[in-house]
Amino acid sequence: MRKIYIIPLLLMLFAACNKKEVAELNFSVKAEKASYKVGDTVKFLLSGNPEQLIFYSGLEGSRYIYKDRTVAESDNITVEFATNRRYGSDVQQPRSFRVFASQKFNGQYTEANINESADWTDITTAFTLSGLQSNDNTYVSSGVVNLLSLSSLGLTLDKSKPIYFAFKYNAVTGFTQPRWWVNKFDIKMTTTDGQLLTVADIGTSGWTSVKFGVSPVAWTFGTDRILKFQGGGITTLSNQVWAVSNALNLTKVKPDxxxxxxxxxxxxxxxTFIYNRAGTYTVTFVGSNVNIYGETKTVKELELTINP
Structure with a gap:
């Protein structure tokens, strides 16, 4: 009977002897000097040999302290876009391009669900729009506008709720219909600790074209990252078409x-790394050794001054 227990015991001892522990991590880092000038090449000297090594420069978007941050608070949430307008005239096609925002839209991208008067706020007057341009390359900035300052236009922002934005195109048949292009749409926040973070851009905002009636033309967004409404000649049927964004969370940010x-x-x-902006940066190197039995990690930080 005693022999029955010998084999399991030997197997346990064999497994223990062959278990591969995580390699001990011995790692350090230092810069050649404590301060540099903008544009200098900063050289970091590394000792030890971690299996994995990650570098955080300390610049915005690359700060180790914010690697797990997904939400940030701000009282300065801004939007800026840029437009290029060609063809047509304001006399014949007035108000052909308007800008709207909504925290009431139900997210159903159909004509029946876009209720302009009940759910949307026209915020066009807060921005500068392009005049008539002679080429495709001249874009006019809308200006940087704090969304929290638009209550006078009827937009009382609740930061805890998602928001939708829309560009409304409207033109009638019988006259040349203007062409509107948008190549920039940035929503940014300045956090309570002074960081400038991107909430969304023209690519991440997402755009859905919604035609009203028998409108023949749609908004398009392609690989050139330009949101386009092509307009049309005098025989083109009347167009009322909205380009509506995804629901955008104004406090959600991408982790560093x-x-x-x-x-x-x-x-x-x-x-080596080059800093193109003066400041004092907390530089972080994260070294780790990992296998199926576990992980060892070492975080090394140093402060670096970059002078003008």
């Missing part, structure tokens, strides 16, 4: 990220 410098198959003894 670092740059992966190496994996276990490479060795790195130094790393």
């Amino acid at each position: 990220s670092g740059v992966a410098l190496k994996n276990m198959s490479t060795r790195l003894d130094e790393y």
Whole structure:
């Protein structure tokens, strides 16, 4: 009977002897000097050989302290877009391009569900629109407008709720219909600790074209990242078409990220980086060794001054 227990015991001892522990992590980093000038090449000297190494520069968007942050608070949430307008005239086609915002839209992208008077606020007058241009390359900035300052136009913003934006095109047959292009749409926030973060841009906002009636032309958004309404000649049927964004969360932000410098198959003894803006930066290197049995991690920080 005693022999029955010998085999399991031997197997346990064999497994324990062959278990591969995570390699001990011995890692350090230093800069050649504590201060540099803008445009200088900063050289970081690395010792030890972690299997993985990630670098956080300390610049906005690459700060280790914010690697897990997904929500930020701000009282300065701005929108800026840029437009290029060609053809047509304001006399014949007045108010051909309007800008709207809504926190009441139900997210159903159909004519029946876009109730302009009940759900949308016309915020056009807060912005500058392009005049008639002679080429495709001249875009006019709308200006940077704080969304929290638009209560006089009827937009009382609730930061806890998502918001939709829309560009409304309206032109009638019988006259040349203007062409409107938008190549920029940025929503940014200045956080309570002074960081400028991007909430959405023209690509991440998402745009859906919604035609009213028998409108023959649609808004398009392509690989050139330009939101376009082509307009048409005097025989083109009347158009009322909305370009409506996705629901945008004004407090949601992308976590800061670092740059992966190496994996276990490479060795790195130094790393260089150039700062193009003066300031004091907390630079972070995260070294780690990982296998199926666990992980060891070391975080090394140093302060670097970049002078003008």
